[in-house]
Amino acid sequence: MRNSHRTQNIAFFFLLLATLLIIIPVGLIVVVIIQKGLPAINWQFVSDIPRQGMRTGGIFPAIVGTFYLVSGAILFALPIGLLAAIYLSEYAKENLLTRIIKLAIVNLAGVPSVVYGLFGLALFVVFLKFGASILAGSLTLGIMILPVIITTSREALESVPQSFREVSLSLGASKWQTIRHIVLPNAIPGILTGTILGLGRAAGETAPILFTVAAFYLPRLPKSIFDQAMALPYHLYVISTQVPNVDEKIRYGTAFVLLTLVLFMNLVAIIIRTKFRKKKKW
Amino acid sequence: MVKFEIHDLNIWFASTQALKQVNLEIQANEILSVIGPSNSGKTTFLRTLNRLNDLNARFRMTGAVELERQDIRGINIEDLRRRIGMVFALPLPLPLSIFENVAYGIRVYGEKRKKVLGHKVEEALQQAYLWEEVKDRLDESAFKLSGGQQQRLCIARTLAVGPEVILFDEPCSGLDPISTAKVEDAMIKLKEKYTIVLVTNNVKQAARVGDRTAFFLSGELIELDKTEKIFTAPCDKRTDGYVRGEFG
Numbered sequence: 001m002r003n004s005h006r007t008q009n010i011a012f013f014f015l016l017l018a019t020l021l022i023i024i025p026v027g028l029i030v031v032v033i034i035q036k037g038l039p040a041i042n043w044q045f046v047s048d049i050p051r052q053g054m055r056t057g058g059i060f061p062a063i064v065g066t067f068y069l070v071s072g073a074i075l076f077a078l079p080i081g082l083l084a085a086i087y088l089s090e091y092a093k094e095n096l097l098t099r100i101i102k103l104a105i106v107n108l109a110g111v112p113s114v115v116y117g118l119f120g121l122a123l124f125v126v127f128l129k130f131g132a133s134i135l136a137g138s139l140t141l142g143i144m145i146l147p148v149i150i151t152t153s154r155e156a157l158e159s160v161p162q163s164f165r166e167v168s169l170s171l172g173a174s175k176w177q178t179i180r181h182i183v184l185p186n187a188i189p190g191i192l193t194g195t196i197l198g199l200g201r202a203a204g205e206t207a208p209i210l211f212t213v214a215a216f217y218l219p220r221l222p223k224s225i226f227d228q229a230m231a232l233p234y235h236l237y238v239i240s241t242q243v244p245n246v247d248e249k250i251r252y253g254t255a256f257v258l259l260t261l262v263l264f265m266n267l268v269a270i271i272i273r274t275k276f277r278k279k280k281k282w
Numbered sequence: 283m284v285k286f287e288i289h290d291l292n293i294w295f296a297s298t299q300a301l302k303q304v305n306l307e308i309q310a311n312e313i314l315s316v317i318g319p320s321n322s323g324k325t326t327f328l329r330t331l332n333r334l335n336d337l338n339a340r341f342r343m344t345g346a347v348e349l350e351r352q353d354i355r356g357i358n359i360e361d362l363r364r365r366i367g368m369v370f371a372l373p374l375p376l377p378l379s380i381f382e383n384v385a386y387g388i389r390v391y392g393e394k395r396k397k398v399l400g401h402k403v404e405e406a407l408q409q410a411y412l413w414e415e416v417k418d419r420l421d422e423s424a425f426k427l428s429g430g431q432q433q434r435l436c437i438a439r440t441l442a443v444g445p446e447v448i449l450f451d452e453p454c455s456g457l458d459p460i461s462t463a464k465v466e467d468a469m470i471k472l473k474e475k476y477t478i479v480l481v482t483n484n485v486k487q488a489a490r491v492g493d494r495t496a497f498f499l500s501g502e503l504i505e506l507d508k509t510e511k512i513f514t515a516p517c518d519k520r521t522d523g524y525v526r527g528e529f530g
Contacts (some may be wrong), residue, residue, distance in 0.1 A: 005351060020405070070351050093339060094339065115460075130517075163370065164374070164376060164377070165337075166330040166334060166337070167370065167376060168376070168386070168390075169334065169337070169363060169369070170332060170368040170440075171363065171364070171367070171386060171387035171390065171439065171440070171443055172360045172361055172363045172364030172387055172390065172391065172443055173360070173386075173387070174360055174390075177390045181378060181386075181390065186377060208373075225506070251528050279471075
């Protein structure tokens, strides 16, 4: 009896320790980035182009580039992902094809991001002749976040109670009307959450844009979707490893902007989800 | 007039047989009560009539269900469900306003004129004896109503579509006695215009409102007769035992 009690205490201690260990890296990252990056943040830094070989000036083109890339990725991935999720949750019968599709989505989520980059290079840049461009980069990022969007949208759709569907159908609504008027409106917050998580991921990844869009140094803003663009994660990589004598302040300032952007998106996702849970009426 | 004719109905879910060789007729403008212990197949029977069982991928049936001499599988499914309304066991308002709940069925049918919608919603709410209680707050969420009011809202929602038959699936199982009485009153008034099939776990409710009563046990229709006969002199021993509360 005593012995099992002690075992439990030991187990509890290690479980707590492991959990606390998670906090440490997160806390450290945030603290270090804020401490070293915050002094660099001023209006010029976020609104000016990089100057003197990226050693001074701002990071505005990289912010704009990331904004374009993320928007393009969502524009591509959200419609396709949502339609696929609707098909999988509302229409697909449990058969071999469905199982293969679901397996494909799981595997797509597990592909390393650099492989997406190579794939994007082969398909969009070379084969479809888009060149290194915002279009190619957006599509590559879009494919990368598709699994996130499909999976969260499916969960959101499936969490709408079956009884609502039955009520709607029993009133003579067609299946599509039921999805359109009852299922989708109640799944939107969940879908939105997934979309924002996808946005965050697309904003932060370097490897998929490495070969498909990212410009080493491009002080002007892109004019069309066939232009190259700078992007925050790649810019950070460049000034950290490829350009000598960049002030530490600028590197951490860039990291700070990127981190803020991604954390902000996650925060929005969390707020939407919390609001939705409170409003949930069933 | 005969509304429904059911011939040799057998139903399976995967390999489990839920209904066995059921034959019966439902008359127009009657209240047919369906009683029986849980798992006797009575809800399955009800959901066969508006083809709601078809949603279950493992559902399989043989035999025929005819609505006014037409096989229901030959009727467009949306039309069928518009002709056969259903009120579910728990009050299930849609996450919409009171008004929009009732208007839903009319809207999906394509009615857009505000005047017509307003008129039909009022008419349906009056028939369900709810109008007086909600007429000043039609734009509030339906979830703000009490359980009994929600269930009458669901009845109004069903009526608004203009059905011929209304299926009630244990409509009072979550309600207090006063709300139950109101729902029962509504049912008795409604049978002037509609055919009603009432599945209930409450034997007394069947005795109160049913013109005829069907007793199901383990997927079989044991007995179907006038309600007084079922409750006073049933032919089958098992019916007698069930209505006297010997098993449930």
